[in-house]
Amino acid sequence: MHIPDGYLGPQTYLPAWGVMAPLWSWASARLKRTLSVRRLPMMALAAAFTFVVMMFNVPLPGGTSGHAVGSVLVAVLLGPWAAVVAVSLALAVQALLFGDGGITALGANCLTMAVVMPFAGWWTYRLLAGSSPAGSRRRWVAAAAGGYVGVNAAALVTGVLLGIQPLIARDPSGRPLYCPFGLGVAVPAMAVSHLLVIGFVEAAVTALALAYLARTEPGLALADQTAEGPSSRGLRRLGLSVAALALLSPLSLVLVARFGGGTAWGEWSAGELSRLTGYLPSGFQRLSSLWRAPLPDYGPPGAEGVSVVAQGVWYVVSAALGVAAIGAAVLVLRRLFTRKERDGHAA
Amino acid sequence: MATLPEWLRPGARPVSLLPQRATAHRLLRRTLGAMGRSISLLVREPDGPGVGALRTADPRAKLLAAVGLIVATTFLRGLLPLAACLALALALSAAAKVPGRRLLPVMIAVPLASTALLLPATLNIVSGGPPLLVLWRSAGGAFGPWRLPEVVAVTADGLLVAGRMVLRTTACAALALLLAATTRPQRLLGGLRSLGVPQAFVMVLAMAERYLAVLLRSAQELHLARLARSVAPIGVRREEAWAAAGVGAVFRRTRSLADAVTLAMVSRGFTGEVRLLRPACWRRTDWLLVAAAAAVAAGLLILDRRLA
Amino acid sequence: MSGSQGETVFAVEAVRFAYAGQPLCLDGVSFDVRRGERLALVGANGSGKSTLLHLLNGLFFPGEGRIAYLGSPLTEAVLDAAPFGPRFRQEVGFLFQNSDAQLFCPTVEDELAFGPLQMGWTQAEVFRRIEDTLALLEISRLRGRFPAGLSAGEKKRVALASLLVLAPSVLLLDEPTAGLDPRSQSLLLEILEALHTRGLTLVTATHDLTLLPHLADRVLVLSEEHRLVADGEPEPVLADTEMLLAVNLIHAHSHRHGRLVHTHPHQHVVAHEHVHGHHHEHEDQAEPKK
Ligand SMILES: Nc1ncnc2c1ncn2[C@@H]1O[C@H](COP(=O)(O)OP(=O)(O)OP(=O)(O)O)[C@@H](O)[C@H]1O
Ligand SMILES: [Mg+2]
Numbered sequence: 001m002h003i004p005d006g007y008l009g010p011q012t013y014l015p016a017w018g019v020m021a022p023l024w025s026w027a028s029a030r031l032k033r034t035l036s037v038r039r040l041p042m043m044a045l046a047a048a049f050t051f052v053v054m055m056f057n058v059p060l061p062g063g064t065s066g067h068a069v070g071s072v073l074v075a076v077l078l079g080p081w082a083a084v085v086a087v088s089l090a091l092a093v094q095a096l097l098f099g100d101g102g103i104t105a106l107g108a109n110c111l112t113m114a115v116v117m118p119f120a121g122w123w124t125y126r127l128l129a130g131s132s133p134a135g136s137r138r139r140w141v142a143a144a145a146g147g148y149v150g151v152n153a154a155a156l157v158t159g160v161l162l163g164i165q166p167l168i169a170r171d172p173s174g175r176p177l178y179c180p181f182g183l184g185v186a187v188p189a190m191a192v193s194h195l196l197v198i199g200f201v202e203a204a205v206t207a208l209a210l211a212y213l214a215r216t217e218p219g220l221a222l223a224d225q226t227a228e229g230p231s232s233r234g235l236r237r238l239g240l241s242v243a244a245l246a247l248l249s250p251l252s253l254v255l256v257a258r259f260g261g262g263t264a265w266g267e268w269s270a271g272e273l274s275r276l277t278g279y280l281p282s283g284f285q286r287l288s289s290l291w292r293a294p295l296p297d298y299g300p301p302g303a304e305g306v307s308v309v310a311q312g313v314w315y316v317v318s319a320a321l322g323v324a325a326i327g328a329a330v331l332v333l334r335r336l337f338t339r340k341e342r343d344g345h346a347a
Numbered sequence: 348m349a350t351l352p353e354w355l356r357p358g359a360r361p362v363s364l365l366p367q368r369a370t371a372h373r374l375l376r377r378t379l380g381a382m383g384r385s386i387s388l389l390v391r392e393p394d395g396p397g398v399g400a401l402r403t404a405d406p407r408a409k410l411l412a413a414v415g416l417i418v419a420t421t422f423l424r425g426l427l428p429l430a431a432c433l434a435l436a437l438a439l440s441a442a443a444k445v446p447g448r449r450l451l452p453v454m455i456a457v458p459l460a461s462t463a464l465l466l467p468a469t470l471n472i473v474s475g476g477p478p479l480l481v482l483w484r485s486a487g488g489a490f491g492p493w494r495l496p497e498v499v500a501v502t503a504d505g506l507l508v509a510g511r512m513v514l515r516t517t518a519c520a521a522l523a524l525l526l527a528a529t530t531r532p533q534r535l536l537g538g539l540r541s542l543g544v545p546q547a548f549v550m551v552l553a554m555a556e557r558y559l560a561v562l563l564r565s566a567q568e569l570h571l572a573r574l575a576r577s578v579a580p581i582g583v584r585r586e587e588a589w590a591a592a593g594v595g596a597v598f599r600r601t602r603s604l605a606d607a608v609t610l611a612m613v614s615r616g617f618t619g620e621v622r623l624l625r626p627a628c629w630r631r632t633d634w635l636l637v638a639a640a641a642a643v644a645a646g647l648l649i650l651d652r653r654l655a
Numbered sequence: 656m657s658g659s660q661g662e663t664v665f666a667v668e669a670v671r672f673a674y675a676g677q678p679l680c681l682d683g684v685s686f687d688v689r690r691g692e693r694l695a696l697v698g699a700n701g702s703g704k705s706t707l708l709h710l711l712n713g714l715f716f717p718g719e720g721r722i723a724y725l726g727s728p729l730t731e732a733v734l735d736a737a738p739f740g741p742r743f744r745q746e747v748g749f750l751f752q753n754s755d756a757q758l759f760c761p762t763v764e765d766e767l768a769f770g771p772l773q774m775g776w777t778q779a780e781v782f783r784r785i786e787d788t789l790a791l792l793e794i795s796r797l798r799g800r801f802p803a804g805l806s807a808g809e810k811k812r813v814a815l816a817s818l819l820v821l822a823p824s825v826l827l828l829d830e831p832t833a834g835l836d837p838r839s840q841s842l843l844l845e846i847l848e849a850l851h852t853r854g855l856t857l858v859t860a861t862h863d864l865t866l867l868p869h870l871a872d873r874v875l876v877l878s879e880e881h882r883l884v885a886d887g888e889p890e891p892v893l894a895d896t897e898m899l900l901a902v903n904l905i906h907a908h909s910h911r912h913g914r915l916v917h918t919h920p921h922q923h924v925v926a927h928e929h930v931h932g933h934h935h936e937h938e939d940q941a942e943p944k945k
Binding site: 005007008009010013028040041042046048049051053056057058059060065068070073077085089090093095096098100101102103172177178179180201205208209211212213216217 | 374377378381382385388414417418420421422424453457465468504507508509511512515516518519520523524525526527528532535536547548550551552553554555556557558559561562563566583586587588590591592593594595596597598599601602604605608609612619621655
Binding site: 553 | 745
């Protein structure tokens with residue numbers, strides 16, 4: 001989900017920085033109020049923790065592997081504002097200190113992974129968890145749902161950020177300057193890969209890590225049981241709408257089938273874009289997810305006479321059929337890539 | 348000492364229940380490799396004297412120069428200026444003696460991945476435009492429910508769009524790597540400190556970076572212990588459970604360390620207000636570096652607009 | 656050094672302490688620490704040594720009983736107040752058991768600068784102190800290094816330097832020699848010896864009985880029931896095998912010294928093999944040259 005430098009134009013990444021700046025200062029002001037200032041190290045350690053979570057690889061069906069982002073877990077454990085700071089710092093460490101790139105896109109990456117993701121996840125979790133005790137099954141399920149919704153909401157926003165590039169930045173002859181794949185490609189590609197695969201990784205890691213902590217540490221205090229989490233009704237309502245939006249994202253499939261038919265060719269690759277993370281090795285490990293290319297021009301013949309639902313069904317079916325063709329290509333590329341990387345290290 | 352059970356005594360016969368097929372734990376090893384690389388980047392020793400002028404430049408100057416160049420790169424449109432930018436980054440990397448084992452993976456992986464991603468953008472179906480190289484021609488019509496395109500072809504427009512993206516992402520990655528590879532993280536933090544970033548933020552970032560090494564080591568230990576004890580794959584479900592338990596264990600370490608660090612800071616007089624050492628003054632060479640970077644960025648932008 | 660020889664530095668009276676939601680971990684502990692004294696706290700794992708040092712450093716506060724520093728009770732309010740708090744932090748240094756927790760700054764130089772900067776000293780003064788302290792502990796070459804990349808012995812020395820740079824008059828040391836190789840151990844002991852001769856008060860928690868004679872003139876023993884069970888000079892305390900067995904500090908067993916195997920139901924108080932000449936000036940503590 002990390003967007004590298006070069007995929008977003010200044011028209012997008014500068015406003016993203018603009019949105020993040022007040023959010024960061026608000027988050028740190030909030031933390032100062034709710035946590036004692038002496039708890040500065042907790043922020044630092046939480047950032048380091050988030051970075052380490054991203055290094056835990058989990059195998060995915062189909063022989064590849066992926067990793068969780070961990071924002072929702074941090075939000076559940078320390079509160080969503082703490083997650084904003086911790087995940088932003090982790091991304092900053094990656095981009096700046098490790099040279100993994102994504103320096104101009106840092107604002108946008110923070111927006112998706114350090115704001116949208118923890119808050120969407122947190123609100124879902126709060127709604128479902130209620131006031132159940134820390135080790136209970138309900139909380140466990142709520143955390144899983146939080147992880148799933150959080151990562152999907154972030155993926156949706158990433159897809160939108162990428163997808164608007166060809167609309168807002170073109171050269172004088174009308175060619176896209178940045179990410180060339182439009183909304184009709186980028187959004188469903190991000191949505192499907194996360195809805196079908198990556199969302200479950202995040203859900204599993206969030207819920208199981210929480211279950212592990214509750215089991216090994218009976219006195220565990222979660223963010224919503226301390227004073228650190230927000231709980232006002234307005235926030236909750238806003239959270240509800242974000243969660244609903246995330247859950248409704250499959251609808252975009254149908255919408256795309258209706259309006260975005262002509263551009264289907266690029267979809268498999270935009271799906272890969274989602275995993276072209278700031279640091280590529282782990283990005284490429286996840287290359288073959290379940291989202292593969294639909295056959296070209298999937299609209300059923302005589303599209304005028306066919307209902308939107310039927311078109312959506314065709315869309316999904318064609319996506320499934322595309323798996324074989326593009327899967328082979330992706331696998332070959334992956335092979336090529338891993339060998340190249342090994343050579344690179346040997347050199 | 349308690350007496351040893353018979354199966355622990357020397358000469359006991361091993362149980363022959365081991366799986367017949369020893370699997371290579373590729374995923375574990377890959378994760379361990381990535382962790383090891385991260386740790387070694389974090390704890391890398393100070394560079395020897397005289398290894399490239401770029402290394403000794405002030406981190407603030409380098410930070411400004413690199414970020415400025417990266418931002419300028421995101422504004423470029425023409426293939427030539429983008430290629431010039433990439434060439435500059437590579438030339439500087441060579442001059443600063445950035446080790447090949449750091450440069451090569453990035454310089455192979457980034458263009459390769461971008462190319463793979465952007466290949467479809469070269470086709471008429473995505474980018475439109477007159478065909479340059481026809482890949483596939485059919486009578487059109489339908490295949491089952493699908494309409495087939497009559498022509499699938501690489502177009503000049505498509506090549507330009509994809510080429511631009513590949514060059515730009517590669518150049519940005521090379522510049523970011525150049526900055527990170529020639530500046531130790533600790534020094535880079537000093538650079539941030541003097542560029543007006545709030546001290547508390549720099550302190551937290553520095554501490555995050557400091558304890559990343561510690562947490563990565565404990566995660567590495569978990570993976571090593573796992574590697575040492577496992578002989579066969581355990582399935583996706585249990586892998587997930589294992590990773591989650593690992594994440595939980597790292598979190599406990601995170602929290603106990605945070606508590607201990609807080610006490611250590613309080614013990615040395617920390618009351619909530621962050622005070623850090625003032626960094627050294629700017630030297631003339633540092634100004635020169637920033638000015639040169641600004642000039643190059645401006646030159647590239649002007650060239651870009653001229654060519655457009 | 657501030658203060659006169661023999662004055663009471665810490666007065667600990669009937670202190671009981673428990674971590675939140677945990678059983679008692681100090682149960683009615685009372686003792687005094689006098690200026691210039693070298694005190695050792697010994698006890699089995701989990702007996703509460705580290706906890707007691709945290710209480711002495713004003714990081715935790717006793718549930719019952721009281722602790723006074725130079726006559727003023729240590730409470731949260733007193734430590735947060737302006738003249739006393741910073742002065743206490745400057746005068747009492749605490750070497751943590753976990754060096755990783757203690758070294759939280761990006762470089763060794765920043766680490767040493769942290770305390771002085773909190774005290775509000777000028778940058779020039781801070782730099783001067785850093786230079787002198789690094790020279791004193793012979794770690795000038797580590798100045799720009801990253802703490803995570805240091806060896807255990809180097810970490811301990813840097814941690815000690817970060818305390819000494821504040822010119823403390825009391826040092827609380829939690830397992831200072833644990834995990835160090837014999838050479839690093841003897842180096843550290845030499846430094847502590849020199850500091851002691853300069854009048855510093857040292858309170859050391861340890862379970863390494865072999866080092867006791869080098870670390871302390873007085874020994875306090877904490878039992879596994881978290882009570883003080885002995886208070887006296889090292890020789891008689893170490894000779895009290897029955898008491899040491901009772902607090903699980905030693906164990907009747909057989910073990911091997913070189914080629915000699917022998918069984919003995921008492922502690923292994925082996926002569927420390929790395930005794931160096933005693934130096935009474937810091938400046939001439941040279942590292943053994945290879
Ligand atoms: N932060 C904490 N929260 C809760 N309990 C703690 C905490 N720190 C220590 N304890 C408990 O308090 C008791 C005393 O611990 P303490 O660390 O003081 O022992 P110690 O004598 O220093 O042991 P060691 O020799 O292992 O360092 C132990 O039972 C320990 O589990
Ligand atoms: Mg201890």
